[in-house]
Amino acid sequence: MPTDNQIDVNGGTNQVASSVGLQQQIFLGDQFAKQLIENKDKPQPLVILGAGADATLGLPTSSDLIPRIVAFLETEEGKAIDATLRKAIGSVRFHFDRFVSNAIDRLAKDLDKELVTICRNISDELNNNQSLDEKQRKMGNLIVRLFRKILDVKTGAIIDPETENLINEVFDTVVKDDSIIDFNHLNYTETFKSLIIEILQRSLYESNNPVLRHVYRNILDIEQLLTQYFYGFYTDRTSYMRDYLYISWILWAYLVSEQQRIAQEKTLGNVEHTNIAKPDLYSQLQSKPCQLLTFNYTTFAHSVSSDVLYFHGSLMEYVDVENKNEFELTDLDTLDLQDFFQNRLAEELSFDANRRALPIPSFLPPLKLQIILSKRYIDTWYKATQLILRADRIIVMGYSFSSPDAFFCNLLRDNRSAQIIIIDKNIDIVSRNLCSILQLQPNRYTRQVIQGHEHRHYDNRITIIGADLAEIDVEEWIKQ
DSSP: OOOTTOOOTTTSSSOOOSOHHHHHHHHHOHHHHHHHHHHHHSOOOEEEEOHHHHHTTTOOOGGGHHHHHHHHHTSHHHHHHHHHHHHHHOSOOOOHHHHHHHHHHHHHHSTHHHHHHHHHHHHHHHHHOTTOOHHHHHHHHHHHHHHHHHHHHHHHTBOOHHHHHHHHHHHOOOOOOSBSSOGGGOOOOHHHHHHHHHHHHHHHHOTTOTTTHHHHTTTOOHHHHHHHHHHHHHHTOHHHHHHHHHHHHHHHHHHHHHHHHHHHHHHHTOOTTSOOOSSOHHHHHTTOSOEEEEOOOSSHHHHHOTTOEETTOOTTEEEETTTTEEEEOOOGGGOOHHHHIIIIIHHHOBOOTTSOBOEEESOOOOOSSOOOSSHHHHHHHHHHHHHHHHOSEEEEESOOOOGGGHHHHHHHHHOOSSEEEEEOSOHHHHHHHHHHHHTOOTTOOEEEEETTEEEEEETTTEEEEEOOTTTOOHHHHHOO
16 A cells, blocks of 8 residues: 555556557567667668669669650650550649650750769769770760860859958949859850760760769759659649659659569579679678668668668558558569559549549659658658667768768767778768768878778778679678
């Protein structure tokens, strides 16, 4: 019996759980709670996979996706899917080929905004990529020389402080412009325009060209495209929602088709015409003692570990954003895409005011403010937060740390003690992005060359390795 001023915890009507520890573990999820406890006693490295991981299997990175999708839509399979999906959605205005054509025209007319970035990236490629052939090197030098001529003219037209002071003293007037030429009203010659358009078109159809990839990457970003049309769900603009449905489901169909192709080639043992490394990155990760988190939508990481966290969604799920219902797809390797769109999605989708249903792939557009498409994301981000904070070693492969992923980057920044190893062939780009995120001095590092690969060491705990993921042995990093 309780004495005076005591509470009968176990005998009262409103009881506190008799085993708080057990209740908390159940709330967090039995399996995940057990995983965290075991990881505390025997820490496992956290492996984070970006688009570069899928590239080892021949899939494009995000900047290459739109040209690949355009090519896919020109195939018989792509044409059939396009027609079926347009019929199911209705009144779709968006066309990938038209978007590419318009993007080329826009950049040719509004080139000034991209000149500095393109020049810098191509110059870095020319200086650091020793594998460029003579033709690629000449193309890079031509682009840089052409674009720098424009930059030199713009720089020479700037009113510097000394000139501004002289104008003020001589004429007793305030200078309102920063240049003596209004470049908004200058026109490029037809010869120059034709050269720019030719460069842009070549860059689209030579997506693996290490020089030309720097030209179009800023104008054909699939993630920016998704973001642009996703705002239709906030503003209730039906035309934007229809176009988003089309863009996201075409992206989903292309990636599923590529997965099916790779699965079939692996089954047949035909790797001659693919970029599949032997053994590929995912095969190396199989059964390794590590936690997995991926930014890719494909199911390759799921085949390695059923506990993998899909930070931005996956091909295996879609969600009705109108009614918050979630659906899973488990048969992607054998799924008939046209049948799925015609006999399943078409039945589930509705813009009718009496029964609106808007199923979209569970791809998360890369907004700086994270949105929640479904409850699954709350669970995923909680687990990701715990794994990142508790990790003593984080291995990042093929991920560029782009600014739209601010939410993830904040999580990484909160762990100030973990050893971080980053492997990516674009070491300069990754270095710039990472230093910006973690507030590191970009030029304060120790450089080593180990087995032909550049290593950059920052802050006594961060190492960036310039290597193609198809060339590395995962074993040596997992076991360290």
